[in-house]
Amino acid sequence: MYSVKELQEIIIAEIENRSGKLKKLEPSNLYSPVNYSLEIGGKRLRPVLLLLSYNLFSDDVKAALPAAVAIEVFHNFTLLHDDIMDKAEVRRNQPTVHKKFDENSAILSGDAMAFLAYKNLLECKSEGLINVIKLFSDTAIEVCEGQQFDMDFETRLDVSETEYLEMIRLKTAVLLACSLKVGALLANADNKITNQLYEFGINLGLAFQLQDDLLDSFGDQNTFGKKIGGDILFNKKTFLLIKALENCLPAEKTELLSWINRKDFVAEKKIKAVLDIYNRLNIKELTQMKIEYYFQKSTAILQNISVGKNKTEALAELSNQVLKRNH
Amino acid sequence: MYSVKELQEIIIAEIENRSGKLKKLEPSNLYSPVNYSLEIGGKRLRPVLLLLSYNLFSDDVKAALPAAVAIEVFHNFTLLHDDIMDKAEVRRNQPTVHKKFDENSAILSGDAMAFLAYKNLLECKSEGLINVIKLFSDTAIEVCEGQQFDMDFETRLDVSETEYLEMIRLKTAVLLACSLKVGALLANADNKITNQLYEFGINLGLAFQLQDDLLDSFGDQNTFGKKIGGDILFNKKTFLLIKALENCLPAEKTELLSWINRKDFVAEKKIKAVLDIYNRLNIKELTQMKIEYYFQKSTAILQNISVGKNKTEALAELSNQVLKRNH
Numbered sequence: 186m187y188s189v190k191e192l193q194e195i196i197i198a199e200i201e202n203r204s205g206k207l208k209k210l211e212p213s214n215l216y217s218p219v220n221y222s223l224e225i226g227g228k229r230l231r232p233v234l235l236l237l238s239y240n241l242f243s244d245d246v247k248a249a250l251p252a253a254v255a256i257e258v259f260h261n262f263t264l265l266h267d268d269i270m271d272k273a274e275v276r277r278n279q280p281t282v283h284k285k286f287d288e289n290s291a292i293l294s295g296d297a298m299a300f301l302a303y304k305n306l307l308e309c310k311s312e313g314l315i316n317v318i319k320l321f322s323d324t325a326i327e328v329c330e331g332q333q334f335d336m337d338f339e340t341r342l343d344v345s346e347t348e349y350l351e352m353i354r355l356k357t358a359v360l361l362a363c364s365l366k367v368g369a370l371l372a373n374a375d376n377k378i379t380n381q382l383y384e385f386g387i388n389l390g391l392a393f394q395l396q397d398d399l400l401d402s403f404g405d406q407n408t409f410g411k412k413i414g415g416d417i418l419f420n421k422k423t424f425l426l427i428k429a430l431e432n433c434l435p436a437e438k439t440e441l442l443s444w445i446n447r448k449d450f451v452a453e454k455k456i457k458a459v460l461d462i463y464n465r466l467n468i469k470e471l472t473q474m475k476i477e478y479y480f481q482k483s484t485a486i487l488q489n490i491s492v493g494k495n496k497t498e499a500l501a502e503l504s505n506q507v508l509k510r511n512h
Numbered sequence: 513m514y515s516v517k518e519l520q521e522i523i524i525a526e527i528e529n530r531s532g533k534l535k536k537l538e539p540s541n542l543y544s545p546v547n548y549s550l551e552i553g554g555k556r557l558r559p560v561l562l563l564l565s566y567n568l569f570s571d572d573v574k575a576a577l578p579a580a581v582a583i584e585v586f587h588n589f590t591l592l593h594d595d596i597m598d599k600a601e602v603r604r605n606q607p608t609v610h611k612k613f614d615e616n617s618a619i620l621s622g623d624a625m626a627f628l629a630y631k632n633l634l635e636c637k638s639e640g641l642i643n644v645i646k647l648f649s650d651t652a653i654e655v656c657e658g659q660q661f662d663m664d665f666e667t668r669l670d671v672s673e674t675e676y677l678e679m680i681r682l683k684t685a686v687l688l689a690c691s692l693k694v695g696a697l698l699a700n701a702d703n704k705i706t707n708q709l710y711e712f713g714i715n716l717g718l719a720f721q722l723q724d725d726l727l728d729s730f731g732d733q734n735t736f737g738k739k740i741g742g743d744i745l746f747n748k749k750t751f752l753l754i755k756a757l758e759n760c761l762p763a764e765k766t767e768l769l770s771w772i773n774r775k776d777f778v779a780e781k782k783i784k785a786v787l788d789i790y791n792r793l794n795i796k797e798l799t800q801m802k803i804e805y806y807f808q809k810s811t812a813i814l815q816n817i818s819v820g821k822n823k824t825e826a827l828a829e830l831s832n833q834v835l836k837r838n839h
Contacts, residue, residue, distance in 0.1 A: 215660035266623060270616040289597040289663060292619060293656055296593060299626050300652040307646050318645060319634050325627040329620055333542035336616060 186496065187240055189233060189503050196232045199250050200257060207301075218286045218294035219301070222261045225277050230507060231256045231364040237500050238368025238382055241492045248309065249371050252317065255305035256364050259321075262298035263328055265291055270336065275411065299325070313370040320370065324363040331356025338422040342430065342445070349427050350391065358390025381490045388483035389504055395476045396508055398423040402460065403469050414456035420445045424475065425468050429459075432466050480508055513823065514567055516560060516830050523559045526577050527584060534628075545613045545621035546628070549588045552604050557834060558583045558691040564827050565695025565709055568819045575636065576698050579644065582632035583691050586648075589625035590655055592618055597663065602738065626652070640697040647697065651690040658683025665749040669757065669772070676754050677718065685717025708817045715810035716831055722803045723835055725750040729787060730796050741783035747772045751802065752795050756786075759793050807835055 187195075200223055208220040232253035239249040267273075268281040269291050275281065283291035306318060334352040338344045365382040374382075400409050401416040402425055416423050433441060441462055444455050463469065483504060487497050514522070527550055535547040559580035566576040594600075595608040596618050602608065610618035633645060661679040665671045692709040701709075727736050728743040729752055743750050760768060768789055771782050790796065810831060814824050 212657060212660040212664055214664055215657060266619055270619060292593055292597060293660055293663075296623075296626065297653055297656040299623065300649050300656065303630070303645070303649040304653070307642070307649060315634070315641065318630070322627050322630040322634065326624055326631070329624040329627065330539060330542060333539040333620055336620075337539055337541055 186244070186499065187236070187246060189237070189499050189506070192233050192236045192240070192246065192499075193229060195246065195250070196229050196236065196253055196257070199254060200229070200232075203254060214286075214290060215294055215297055218265075218282045218290050219298055221285060222265055222282050222294070222298070223258065225279050227277060228507075229257060230503075231260055231360060233503065234361060234386065234500075235364040235368040237503065238365040239372050240368075240499075241378075241490075241496050242369065242372035242374050248311075249368060251305045251308035252367050252371060253364075255302040255321070256360070256367065258298050258305060259302040259325065260360065262295050262302065263332070265295040265298065267332060269295075270332070278411075309371055311371045311373070313373055317367050317370050320363055320366060324359050327355045327359045331359075335422075339420075341422070342442070344422045344427055346424070346427055346431070349422065349424060353391060353394040354387065357394040358387045361390035361393065362386030378490055378492065381486055385483050385486040385490070385500075388479045388486065389507070392476045392479035392483065393507055395424055395472055395479070398425055399469065399472045399476065402463065414452070414460075417456050417459045418452055424472055425463060428471055429463055429466055429468050432468075432471075433462065437462055437465070476508065480504070513571070513826065514563070514573060516564070516826050516833070519560050519563045519567070519573065520556060522573065522577070523556050523563065523580050523584070526581060527556070527559075530581060541613075541617060542621055542624055545592075545609045545617050546625055548612060549592055549609050549621070549625070550585065552606050554588075554604060555834075556584060557830075558587055558687060560830065561688060561713065561827075562691040562695040564830065565692040566699050567695075567826075568817075568823050569696065569699035569701050575638075576695060578632045578635035579694050579698060580691075582629040582648070583687070583694065585625050585632060586629040586652065587687065589622050589629065590659070592622040592625065594659060596622075597659070605738075636698055638698045638700070640700055644694050644697050647690055647693060651686050654682045654686045658686075662749075666747075668749070669769070671749045671754055673751070673754055673758070676749065676751060680718060680721040681714065684721040685714045688717035688720065689713030705817055705819065708813055712810050712813045712817070712827075715806045715813065716834070719803045719806035719810065720834055722751055722799060722806070725752055726796065726799045726803065729790065741779070741787075744783050744786045745779055751799055752790060755798055756790055756793055756795050759795075759798075760789065764789055764792070803835065807831070 204220050204223040207216050207223075210216045235253045235256055236246050236249055240246055264276065265282050268276060269283045269288060273281050274284050279285075281291075282294065286294075302321075303318070306321060307314075309317070311317070331352055331354070334348070335356055338348075338352065362383045363386070365386040366379055369379040369382050398416065401411075401421075401423070402414065404413055406413050415421075416426070420426070429441060430438065441459065444450070444458055447455070484501065487500060487504075490497060531547050531550040534543045534550075537543045562580045562583055563573050563576055567573055570576075591603065592609050595603060596610045596615060600608050601611050606612075608618075609621065613621075629648075630645070633648060634641070636644070638644070658679055658681070661675070662683055665676075665679065689710045690713070692713040693706055696706040696709050725743065728738075728748075728750070729741060731740055733740050742748075743753070747753070756768060757765065768786065771777070771785055774782070811828065814827060814831075817824060
C-alpha cells in the first residue's frame with residue numbers, strides 16, 4: 186500500500202513528465218496553454234483519490250496512472266473554461282489561461298484537453314475500460330450541467346438549499362466520486378464496493394465544496410490562496426448566502442438585499458457588512474454542521490467497505506486533509 | 513444497399529428525434545443551444561459517409577446510427593466553438609449559437625456536445641468499439657490542431673501551399689476520413705479496406721475544402737448560402753490567396769498587399785479588386801485543377817476497394833454531389 190504522500194509524488198512527477206512532452210508539440214499556440222494549465226499545479230486531489238482507490242485492490246498503481254492523469258486533465262479543462270465564463274483573472278495566484286494567452290486559445294486548448302483526457306484513459310489496459318469511459322462521459326456531462334445551474338443561479342435570489350446541493354453534487358462531487366469509481370473499475374473490483382466508493386466520493390465532495398464556500402468567507406487569508414470575500418463581492422449563491430437569505434429577519438433581509446443590489450460600493454465595507462449578518466445568523470456554525478454531516482456520512486460508508494480496515498486508512502487520512510481537520 | 517437519399521432521410525429523422533429529446537432535459541439553458549445547433553441542419557455529410565461505409569459490409573445500418581449521430585454532434589460542436597473564435601454571426605442563414613444565446617452558453621453547450629458525442633458512440637455494440645473511440649479521440653485532437661493552425665495563419669502572409677494543405681487535412685479532411693473508417697471498424701471490416709476508406713476520405717476532404725474556398729470567391733450567390741467574398745474581405749489564407757501571393761508579379765503583389773492591409777474600404781470594391789487579380793492569375797483554374805487532382809485520387813482509391821464495384825457506387829455518387837459535379 187502506498188501513502189497519500191507517495192501517491193501525490195507519483196502523480197505530480199507523471200503530470201510534469203507528460204506536460205513537458207506536450208509543450209514540444211505543434212501548433213505550440215494550442216499546446217502551450219495546456220502545458221501552462223497543467224503546470225500551475227494544485228492539490229491533484231482527484232488523481233490521488235483514483236490511485237488510492239485502485240491501490241485498495243492492486244499494488245501496481247502504474248497501470249492506473251494514465252487514468253489518474255486523464256481525470257486531472259479533465260479537471261483542468263473545466264477550470265479553464267469556467268474561468269472564461271466567470272471572467273476570472275487569477276487562479277492559484279497565477280493569471281488564468283485566457284488572461285495569460287487569449288480567450289480563443291483558452292477555448293480551443295480546453296477543447297483539446299477534453300479529448301486528451303480520453304486519450305489518456307484509452308492507454309489503460311483493463312477489462313473494465315469501456316465502463317470507465319462510460320462513467321467518465323456521464324460524469325463530464327453532469328459537470329457541464331452543474332456549471333450551467335451555477336450560472337443560472339447568478340440571476341436568482343430564491344435558490345433553495347436542495348437546488349444548491351444538487352448543483353454542487355453535479356459541479357464538484359460527481360468528479361471526486363468518478364475518480365474513486367474509476368480506480369475500482371480498472372482493478373475489476375466487485376459492483377458493491379465500486380458503488381460504495383462512488384457514494385463515499387459524493388459525500389466527501391459535498392463536504393469539500395461546502396468547506397470551500399466556508400473558507401471563501403471565513404478562511405485565513407494566508408493559507409487560502411485567494412482573497413477572502415470574493416463570493417460575497419460577486420453575490421455568489423453559496424450555501425452561506427442561501428442560508429442567510431432563508432434564516433434572516435425582514436430588517437436583515439432588506440440590508441442583505443441592498444448590499445446584493447448595490448452597484449457602487451467599497452469592497453471591504455460590503456464584505457464586512459455581509460459577514461456581520463452571517464455572524465448574527467450563525468451561518469459559520471450552520472455550514473460547519475453541514476460539512477460535519479456529509480463528512481460523517483462519508484466516513485460511515487468508508488468503514489463499511491469490505492477491503493480490510495487498514496486499507497482504507499489512507500483514504501480516511503486524505504479526507505481529513507481535504508477538510509482541513511486536525512483530528 | 514441503401515441509396516444516399518435513403519441514408520440522408522434515416523439520419524435526419526434520427527437526429528431530429530434525439531435532438532427533440534435533448535430539448536426537454538434540464539438545465540434548459542445547457543440543452544436548448546445543443547438542440548438549436550443540431551436542428552439548424554446542414555448536409556449531414558459526415559454521418560451519411562459513415563453509414564455508406566458501414567453499409568458496404570452490412571445492411572443493418574441501424575446498428576451504426578448512434579455513431580453517425582456522434583460524428584454529426586461532434587461536427588456541430590466544432591462549428592459552435594469555431595464560430596465564437598471567428599466572431600461569426602451567421603451560419604446556414606441563421607444566427608450562430610453565441611449570437612442567438614450568449615457566449616458562455618455557446619462555450620458550455622459546445623463542451624456538453626463533445627461529451628454527448630462519446631455517449632452516442634458508446635451506444636454501439638461492436639468488437640471494434642475501443643478502436644472507434646481511439647480513432648475518434650485522435651481525430652478530435654487533430655481537428656483542434658487544424659483550427660489552431662488556421663487561426664495562426666491569420667497573422668501571417670507567408671503561408672505555403674504545403675502548410676495550407678496540412679491545415680485543411682487536419683481541420684476538415686480527417687473527420688470525413690474518420691467517419692468512413694468508423695463505419696468500417698463497426699462492421700469489423702479488414703484492416704486494408706478500413707485504411708483505404710480512410711485515405712479515400714482524406715482526398716475527398718481535401719477536394720471538398722478546396723471547393724469550399726473556391727465557392728466563397730467564385731460561387732453563385734443564390735446557391736452558396738452565404739455572401740460571396742467573405743474570405744477575401746477577412747484576408748482568409750485560402751488556397752486562392754496563397755496561390756495568388758505566390759504567383760503574382762511585384763506590381764500585383766503591391767496591389768494585393770495594399771488591399772490586405774487596408775483598414776477602411778468599401779467591401780464590394782475590395783472583393784472586385786482581389787477577384788480581378790485572381791482572374792489575371794488564373795487562380796480559379798488553378799484551384800479547379802487541384803480539386804480535380806484530389807478527386808481523381810479519391811476515385812482511384814475507391815475503385816481499388818475490394819467490396820464489389822456496385823457497392824461503392826453510392827459513395828462515388830456522394831463524392832460527385834459534394835463536389836457539385838454534374839458528371
